[in-house]
Amino acid sequence: MARLELNAVGKSFGPVRCAEDLSLAVEPGEIVAVFGPSGSGKTVLLRMIAGMFEPDEGDILVGGQSIVGAPPERRGIGMAFQNFALFPHMSAQDNIASGLRARAAAGEVAARVKSISRLLKIEHVLGHMPRELSNGQKQRTALARALIGNPEVLLLDDPLRNVDAKLRYEMRLELPSLLRRSSAAVLYVTQDYREAMAIADRIAVLIGGRLVQVARPEEIYARPASVAVARLFGDPSINLAEVEPVAGQGSLNAEVAGTPVRLDAADRQVADHGPCWLGVRPDDLLISRQAGENAIPARVVAITPMHEKAVLLLRFSDGSEWLAALPQNSAMASAEDGVFVRFAPEAALLFDRATGLRVGLPHRRQAA
Numbered sequence: 001m002a003r004l005e006l007n008a009v010g011k012s013f014g015p016v017r018c019a020e021d022l023s024l025a026v027e028p029g030e031i032v033a034v035f036g037p038s039g040s041g042k043t044v045l046l047r048m049i050a051g052m053f054e055p056d057e058g059d060i061l062v063g064g065q066s067i068v069g070a071p072p073e074r075r076g077i078g079m080a081f082q083n084f085a086l087f088p089h090m091s092a093q094d095n096i097a098s099g100l101r102a103r104a105a106a107g108e109v110a111a112r113v114k115s116i117s118r119l120l121k122i123e124h125v126l127g128h129m130p131r132e133l134s135n136g137q138k139q140r141t142a143l144a145r146a147l148i149g150n151p152e153v154l155l156l157d158d159p160l161r162n163v164d165a166k167l168r169y170e171m172r173l174e175l176p177s178l179l180r181r182s183s184a185a186v187l188y189v190t191q192d193y194r195e196a197m198a199i200a201d202r203i204a205v206l207i208g209g210r211l212v213q214v215a216r217p218e219e220i221y222a223r224p225a226s227v228a229v230a231r232l233f234g235d236p237s238i239n240l241a242e243v244e245p246v247a248g249q250g251s252l253n254a255e256v257a258g259t260p261v262r263l264d265a266a267d268r269q270v271a272d273h274g275p276c277w278l279g280v281r282p283d284d285l286l287i288s289r290q291a292g293e294n295a296i297p298a299r300v301v302a303i304t305p306m307h308e309k310a311v312l313l314l315r316f317s318d319g320s321e322w323l324a325a326l327p328q329n330s331a332m333a334s335a336e337d338g339v340f341v342r343f344a345p346e347a348a349l350l351f352d353r354a355t356g357l358r359v360g361l362p363h364r365r366q367a368a
């Protein structure tokens with residue numbers, strides 16, 4: 001099995017720069033999620049690897065050999081897309097078999113189709129035409145077609161976007177072991193950070209055509225490289241406040257909405273940075289009725305249930321607003337209540353306000 005490598009890949013369409021200096025290696029059996037906002041260049045990246053168009057700069061290698069300029073069918077790549085792209089006039093069985101590029105005896109083709117469909121639990125619909133398949137079955141058929149040729153590289157473009165919530169949840173649980181069994185180097189595009197975190201060994205965060213962070217999911221959540229990355233991971237998204245940290249008395253301190261708050265151990269480097277964004281995730285806020293050190297007074301403006309949590313909209317005395325996500329069954333404040341907001345010093349993330357990059361001591365916290 002082979003490693004996929006991108007070396008300083010760049011691509012423009014007219015004035016639009018869709019890929020800038022992209023370098024990334026995906027090992028055989030590894031799943032790397034490509035995650036980023038709409039229009040950040042995820043599909044362009046996959047299409048360059050697949051050979052639908054070529055990069056303007058840089059190189060793409062599979063098993064150490066450049067594939068730039070090679071015809072798509074000779075690249076050893078399997079693909080499945082969000083719109084499934086099944087041939088409408090072919091049965092599921094024939095759609096899956098069409099993924100086998102090398103000629104094989106009819107008996108062998110049938111045996112391979114059977115074994116891959118058993119794995120994907122679609123044996124019972126092999127004789128059906130695509131119009132007779134549910135979205136979940138279409139998606140599994142497209143995956144089977146991508147996997148049947150034992151590709152060295154597997155490209156999945158948001159394959160769960162068009163399936164219902166229940167199936168998406170199931171597939172998030174099943175896909176990693178299924179994909180790993182194939183030993184392909186997998187690039188998995190998604191717009192959903194939860195999906196990226198559930199499925200991938202590493203996440204490559206793409207913003208504006210640039211890879212801004214490539215790391216394990218828990219690493220990205222706990223130590224986002226920039227405020228832009230921090231905002232992409234988390235729902236509700238991270239709370240931010242403008243602060244000017246000051247080192248003193250063995251700790252790093254800042255004023256949040258007029259209240260002095262201890263952020264973490266003293267860090268001269270951060271104190272010298274000047275203006276920063278303070279980031280605290282809604283899950284890391286503690287709400288109580290007790291005033292005291294590091295407690296920021298706030299008023300509860302609204303409470304909304306969300307998944308298994310309750311989200312509180314809090315307004316500080318300076319008019320700024322933060323969100324807190326609490327377990328549904330925790331002792332709950334009511335709207336209009338006056339409360340105090342705290343967070344553990346190690347939950348505080350700091351980002352340079354000019355560059356947006358994270359600054360300060362490595363934080364100890366783990367992903368929620």
Ligand SMILES: Nc1ncnc2c1ncn2[C@@H]1O[C@H](COP(=O)(O)OP(=O)(O)OP(=O)(O)O)[C@@H](O)[C@H]1O
Pocket residue numbers: 013016018036037038039040041042043044045191
């Ligand atoms: N064939 C093309 N010709 C011209 N511009 C293109 C082409 N394909 C993509 N682009 C541009 O490249 C940029 C990146 O597009 P891309 O489809 O890769 O984004 P994406 O991250 O996959 O978005 P989404 O998550 O919405 O699918 C966009 O500005 C898009 O308009």
